[in-house]
Each structure stands twice: as C-alpha cells, then as structure tokens.
Amino acid sequence: MHRKTILQAKEDLKQKKYSAVELTEAVYQRIDDVESKVQAYIHLTKKQALEQAREADRRLSAAEEAPLLGIPIALKDLICMQETRTTCASQILDQFISPYDATVVKRLKGAGAVIVGKTNMDEFAMGSSTESAWHHPSMNPWNLERVPGGSSGGSAAAVAANECIGALGSDTGGSIRQPANFSGVTGLKPTYGRVSRFGLIAFASSLDQIGPMTKTVADSALLMNVISGKDPLDSTSADVERPDFMKSLERSVSGLKMGIPKEYFTSGIDPEVERSVQEAIKTLESLGMEKVEVSLPHLEYAVATYYVIACAEASTNLSRYDGVKYGYRSEKNDNLLDMYMNTREEGFGEEVKRRIMLGTFVLSSGYYDAYYLKGQKVRTLIKQDFENAFQESDVIVAPNAPITAFKLKERVNDPLKMYLSDIYTISANLAGIPGMSVPCGISKSDGMPIGVQLMSKHFDEESLIAVGHRFQQATDHHLRQPPL
Amino acid sequence: MSGKFNIDNIAQLARLKLTDAEKERLGGHLEQIIEYIDQLNRLDTEDVEPTSHVLPIHNVFREDEVSQSGATPDYLTGSPSHQKGHYEVPKII
Numbered sequence: 001m002h003r004k005t006i007l008q009a010k011e012d013l014k015q016k017k018y019s020a021v022e023l024t025e026a027v028y029q030r031i032d033d034v035e036s037k038v039q040a041y042i043h044l045t046k047k048q049a050l051e052q053a054r055e056a057d058r059r060l061s062a063a064e065e066a067p068l069l070g071i072p073i074a075l076k077d078l079i080c081m082q083e084t085r086t087t088c089a090s091q092i093l094d095q096f097i098s099p100y101d102a103t104v105v106k107r108l109k110g111a112g113a114v115i116v117g118k119t120n121m122d123e124f125a126m127g128s129s130t131e132s133a134w135h136h137p138s139m140n141p142w143n144l145e146r147v148p149g150g151s152s153g154g155s156a157a158a159v160a161a162n163e164c165i166g167a168l169g170s171d172t173g174g175s176i177r178q179p180a181n182f183s184g185v186t187g188l189k190p191t192y193g194r195v196s197r198f199g200l201i202a203f204a205s206s207l208d209q210i211g212p213m214t215k216t217v218a219d220s221a222l223l224m225n226v227i228s229g230k231d232p233l234d235s236t237s238a239d240v241e242r243p244d245f246m247k248s249l250e251r252s253v254s255g256l257k258m259g260i261p262k263e264y265f266t267s268g269i270d271p272e273v274e275r276s277v278q279e280a281i282k283t284l285e286s287l288g289m290e291k292v293e294v295s296l297p298h299l300e301y302a303v304a305t306y307y308v309i310a311c312a313e314a315s316t317n318l319s320r321y322d323g324v325k326y327g328y329r330s331e332k333n334d335n336l337l338d339m340y341m342n343t344r345e346e347g348f349g350e351e352v353k354r355r356i357m358l359g360t361f362v363l364s365s366g367y368y369d370a371y372y373l374k375g376q377k378v379r380t381l382i383k384q385d386f387e388n389a390f391q392e393s394d395v396i397v398a399p400n401a402p403i404t405a406f407k408l409k410e411r412v413n414d415p416l417k418m419y420l421s422d423i424y425t426i427s428a429n430l431a432g433i434p435g436m437s438v439p440c441g442i443s444k445s446d447g448m449p450i451g452v453q454l455m456s457k458h459f460d461e462e463s464l465i466a467v468g469h470r471f472q473q474a475t476d477h478h479l480r481q482p483p484l
Numbered sequence: 485m486s487g488k489f490n491i492d493n494i495a496q497l498a499r500l501k502l503t504d505a506e507k508e509r510l511g512g513h514l515e516q517i518i519e520y521i522d523q524l525n526r527l528d529t530e531d532v533e534p535t536s537h538v539l540p541i542h543n544v545f546r547e548d549e550v551s552q553s554g555a556t557p558d559y560l561t562g563s564p565s566h567q568k569g570h571y572e573v574p575k576i577i
Contacts, residue, residue, distance in 0.1 A: 096562055097561070097562060099554050099558040099559055099561075099562065100554055192538050192539065193538075193539050193541070206536065206537055206538070232546055235541075235544040236537070236539075236541060236544075238539055238541070298527075300523075301523065301524055301527065303520075304520060304521045304523055304524050305524065307517065307521060308521055308524075315498065319499070322499070323564060324563065324564075324571050324573055325559075325562065325563055325571065326562035326563060326564075327562070327564070328564070329564035329565065333574045334574065334575075335574055335575055335576070336573055336574050336575070336576045337499075338501075338574075339573065339574050340499045341499050341500060341501035342501055344498075344499050344500050344501075345500050345501040345502065345503075348500075350506075350509075350510070353498075353500055353502070353506070353510065354510055354513055354514065356498050356500065357491075357494050357495065357498055357500070357510060357514060358514060358517060358518075360494050360497050360498040361489065361494050361514070361518070362521075364493075364494065364497060367488075371521065373534055374524050374525070374529060375521075375524065376534030376535055376536055377529035377532040377533070377534050377535075378524050378527060378529060378532075379534070379535040380532050380533055380534060380535040381527065381529070381532060383535055383538065415513050415516075415517065416513075416516055416517055416520055419517075430538075431538060432538025432539060458538075458539070
C-alpha cells in the first residue's frame with residue numbers, strides 16, 4: 001500500500017480496496033521498517049494523522065469527494081502546523097509549537113489529507129545535503145552512505161523510501177529540485193507567488209516557494225491544484241487565476257519548443273549526468289518537441305548573485321530569533337544584549353551563522369552598493385536571459401545538478417564547493433520562474449538517480465506538467481525503486 | 485580582499501557571540517566566498533535596474549475589515565519567559 005502514488009491510492013480508497021486508516025497504518029509500518037536507516041523525519045504526527053484518517057473514512061463512506069481525502073502527506077519541518085512542533089531543523093526552534101496552520105496546511109487539511117509528520121531538512125533550509133540539520137542527517141534511500149540532497153532532503157527521502165504517499169518541500173535555490181534529483185523523485189518549484197508563503201518559516205523571502213515532491217508528475221499536478229492560489233495573508237502571493245493542473249496531463253507536447261541552454265553542458269558536468277539528460281532530450285524529441293539552442297549567458301554569475309541576495313534576506317529574516325518571543329534562550333543572560341548574542345551563538349548551527357555573517361556584511365555600511373545592489377542588478381540580467389530564451393522556446397530543458405548524490409561529509413568542510421552543487425537550479429529562483437525535476441536515469445558509475453530539469457515562463461507550470469507527464473508515460477525511470 | 489572583512493564588527497552587527505575558533509574558521513570561509521562573489525565586478529551594470537521582486541507587485545491593499553486572529557496566550561506560550569501577558573527579558577540598563 002505504501003508504494004502507491006497519490007492518484008492510485010485515491011482510486012483504491014474510492015473503490016474501498018482499503019480504508020484511509022489502513023493506508024495510514026501501512027505508511028507508519030513502513031516508517032517503522034526503514035526509518036532507522038533513512039532518518040527522513042524529525043518527528044511524526046501519528047495521533048493527529050490517525051484522527052484525520054478516521055475522519056477521511058467517515059467522509060469516504062458518505063461518498064464525499066475531496067482532492068486528497070485520506071492521502072498521507074509529509075511536510076518539510078519549516079511549514080507550520082497548529083499545535084505541533086515546527087523546528088526548522090534548528091536548536092533555536094526545537095521546542096517551537098506553531099499557534100496556527102500555514103495556508104498550505106489549511107488547504108491540505110481542507111482537501112482531506114492526512115499529515116504523517118514533519119520531514120528533515122538543512123537547518124533553516126540552508127544547505128544542499130540535509131547535513132546541517134541539528135537533530136540528525138538523512139540518508140539517501142538509494143545508498144545510505146550518500147546524502148539525499150537538500151535542503152528538502154527529508155521530504156525527498158521519505159517519498160523515495162515510500163514513507164509517505166506525497167510530500168511538500170520548499171525551494172529557495174534548488175531545495176526541491178536538487179533533492180528530488182538526488183533521490184529519484186519528482187519535484188516542482190512553482191512560480192514565485194503561485195503558492196502562499198504564509199506559515200512558511202522565512203529564509204529568503206524574495207526567493208522562497210513551497211512545492212510538491214511526489215512519485216509522479218501527475219501527483220504533483222494534483223497537489224498543485226490544492227496548494228496554489230492567491231492568499232490575503234501573503235501579500236506577495238500573485239492574484240492570478242489557478243488553472244486546473246490535472247488538465248495539463250491530457251495536453252499534447254507535439255510542436256512545443258524545448259530550449260537547450262548551451263551553458264549548462266560545459267565543464268564540470270559529470271559525463272553520466274550529461275548522457276542521461278541528452279537521452280531525455282531525445283525522448284522529448286520523439287514526442288514531437290522541437291529542439292532549439294538558447295543561451296543563458298549569465299549562468300556563471302548565478303551562484304555569486306544568489307549568495308549575496310539570499311544571505312542578505314536571511315540575515316534580516318533570522319534577526320527575529322533573539323530568545324524573546326519563541327524558541328531557545330541561553331542560560332547566560334546577564335543583560336539583554338548578552339542574552340541576544342549568547343542565544344544566537346548557541347542556538348544556530350555553523351552554516352546558518354556563516355550565512356547570517358555574509359548577509360550582514362553585504363548589507364553593512366560601505367559595502368551595500370558594492371555587493372547587495374550589485375547582486376540585485378545582476379539578478380536583473382539573469383532574469384532578462386530567461387525572458388530572451390523564452391522568446392525562442394516554451395520549455396527549457398537542462399540538467400538539475402552537475403553531479404549525482406555525493407557521500408555524507410564529502411563537502412561539509414568546503415562551503416563554496418557545496419554552494420556550487422546548486423549552480424543549475426539557482427537561476428530559476430532569481431528569475432522567479434517555475435522549475436521541475438523529473439527522474440531520467442541511473443548513473444552507471446555510482447548507481448545513483450539522475451534527473452532532468454524543465455523550466456518555463458512565469459505561471460506556466462502547465463507546460464512543465466504536460467512535458468513531464470508525457471515523459472513519464474514514455475519512460476520508466478520514475479518507477480524504479482531504491483534497494484531498501 | 486583581505487582587510488575588507490572585520491569579523492568582530494560583523495559578528496557584533498549580526499548579534500552573534502562567536503568563539504575565537506569560529507572566528508578563525510568562518511573568517512576563512514567568508515574571505516573565500518567574498519572573493520568568489522567579487523567576480524560580479526566583471527559585469528558592467530551601470531545602466532541596469534536592480535531587481536528586488538520578480539513580479540510586478542507594488543503596494544498590495546485590502547479592505548480594512550475586522551477579522552479573528554490568534555489569542556494573545558497562544559502566542560505567549562512559545563516564549564521562553566513571560567509574565568502577566570508580557571514577554572520577560574533580562575535587565576536592559
């Protein structure tokens with residue numbers, strides 16, 4: 001049962017092959033069986049989940065319809081859920097109990113979902129491997145010595161290991177797409193503004209976006225239908241009509257133009273990754289898509305731009321953790337300033353401190369214009385690159401990461417090297433466009449999954465879903481299971 | 485790049501009481517990262533407008549209507565120290 005996709009489970013529940021309680025119990029049984037190896041979750045919400053499942057069964061027996069009725073979903077632990085802990089994988093928020101539901105949680109509950117638990121992540125979503133998590137790292141279900149990617153590594157691992165039926169993650173510079181890629185699942189970062197950020201603990205507010213991480217593109221389409229849409233509680237959520245993303249599954253992709261950005265296939269890319277992505281491009285051509293070369297000339301500046309902007313925003317967002325309003329407070333607190341400084345010193349991990357320091361520096365007097373303003377200007381150039389590329393193409397097809405999942409501890413001591421593993425995903429956040437990772441092969445050299453990245457214009461997730469779904473109908477990469 | 489980065493000053497601004505070992509380690513990393521970021525100077529951005537927000541959203545207004553929000557006790561319970569409906573902090577002066 002735990003291996004089912006959302007759409008399969010939905011159909012089975014409707015036909016009463018099993019109940020929502022049975023499905024939820026099967027998922028918890030699977031968690032009992034594999035969680036000691038994978039460590040995908042920070043904490044489980046079993047009691048509430050079983051109540052939600054019983055309620056779903058009542059509604060199912062009354063022949064009620066709701067998009068996610070009785071479906072077990074996992075949440076990245078920076079999405080607030082009322083009366084449960086939301087830790088951000090940080091000591092500073094370890095005991096924080098959210099007084100309200102994030103808008104996406106409200107929508108999931110309204111759609112009948114069963115919330116299984118809160119998944120692991122890099123502390124405050126700052127990282128690419130889920131190793132900066134305060135409680136414990138997570139392992140890649142395909143090879144327990146390797147990372148699941150990050151920062152939504154717990155959600156990716158939970159989906160890959162069938163410890164949930166679907167999950168939500170968040171993506172600031174690739175944190176949905178890169179772990180989806182590393183763990184062999186589907187991950188969609190929506191357009192900035194498509195999904196409300198209310199109740200999402202902020203990292204970099206102009207880049208953060210919540211999105212689905214699932215076993216198939218079709219499941220992501222269904223989750224998008226539930227979580228998208230304008231929210232008065234998030235003034236940056238866009239006032240655009242939400243299409244029925246399920247309709248995109250029926251769309252033909254014949255005649256669509258796929259832009260291949262030449263800068264993504266240069267030095268530094270693993271030959272196995274390049275081979276798989278090129279094969280995916282051939283498959284898309286066989287589905288009738290037309291290949292055109294496009295150029296995104298400022299790609300090489302994306303990582304530098306991102307770290308200026310994301311860290312600047314993080315340094316201000318994280319100033320709220322001062323030991324007063326919530327979370328951890330240091331015992332060493334003779335006066336107020338000492339209390340602030342000791343609380344933050346003890347409560348944050350190294351990567352978070354590094355980024356707060358970098359962000360504080362680029363915003364500091366004398367350096368603001370040279371770094372922060374410069375970064376914002378280069379961001380404009382990166383955004384314009386995409387506008388130009390979308391003049392000639394409908395969907396950009398590229399690798400997601402230059403490498404496959406690396407080994408635990410391999411990169412933790414070299415932050416710059418860790419940052420560079422996000423080089424292919426960061427631009428979409430800077431430009432605000434949607435991006436999706438779809439499994440497209442297994443590396444012959446290390447046996448790890450490889451994904452292909454699809455990107456489209458603002459608010460055109462429909463094209464990504466159409467192309468991704470056709471690709472999954474033509475291939476079986478997404479059906480492969482890790483050897484757990 | 486050396487000399488640009490006064491780690492004590494930045495740590496004070498960031499309200500982080502770093503240990504000497506951390507200053508050494510983070511300082512080294514930050515110098516390396518800032519040097520990497522300096523490659524942005526290769527680009528001429530004289531006539532480029534900065535982007536702070538990707539969508540054309542400016543002021544977002546709504547009707548000023550009364551609605552239900554969380555109760556004060558719900559918000560105070562997360563605080564490490566509170567008394568009589570207020571946050572409690574160490575002595576300020």
